[in-house]
Amino acid sequence: YRNFCNKLWNASRYVLMNTEDQDCGQTGGDIELSAADRWIRSRLQTTITAIDDAIRGYRFDHAAQAIYDFTWNELCDWYLELSKPVLTSDTASEAAKRGTRRTLVQSLETLLRLAHPIMPFITEEIWQKVKPLAGVGGATIMRAPFPTAETALVDEEAVAEMRWVMQ
Numbered sequence: 001y002r003n004f005c006n007k008l009w010n011a012s013r014y015v016l017m018n019t020e021d022q023d024c025g026q027t028g029g030d031i032e033l034s035a036a037d038r039w040i041r042s043r044l045q046t047t048i049t050a051i052d053d054a055i056r057g058y059r060f061d062h063a064a065q066a067i068y069d070f071t072w073n074e075l076c077d078w079y080l081e082l083s084k085p086v087l088t089s090d091t092a093s094e095a096a097k098r099g100t101r102r103t104l105v106q107s108l109e110t111l112l113r114l115a116h117p118i119m120p121f122i123t124e125e126i127w128q129k130v131k132p133l134a135g136v137g138g139a140t141i142m143r144a145p146f147p148t149a150e151t152a153l154v155d156e157e158a159v160a161e162m163r164w165v166m167q
Helices: 002-019 035-056 060-088 094-115 120-134 156-166
Strands: none
Touching: 002 060, 002 094, 002 120, 035 060, 035 094, 035 156, 060 094, 094 120
């Protein structure tokens, strides 16, 4: 899983490179979410549920696989690539850029809390840099609450739209 750690590290570097010293919507301002933003938020909620079910059933292998699949196949392969045109566009609104930045940092911060029990050292290192951008406090990720799924963020319309895009 050395390659997975490298993938997580590089994804974090991309998020930090595009959000540090930028408005991520933590202090207010209009936020416009694209279909990709809504999709990754929805997929993250589904992943949280899958991980929670796996842990409750003592299937730590399934929990680790859910983290791996979400990180590699959805966040890195699709969402990070779909965020690039929004963040680099001269025509995208500031609200759209703010929404994408906010989605990037919140998704990464949540993913780090999900992965922390399995890979504690790398997640702590990255979390220390991401937490201020995500508007999260605390001295250590170990004391941060484990994520719980928010069913209100599940967006079947965005999932269907992104399924079409992926095909």
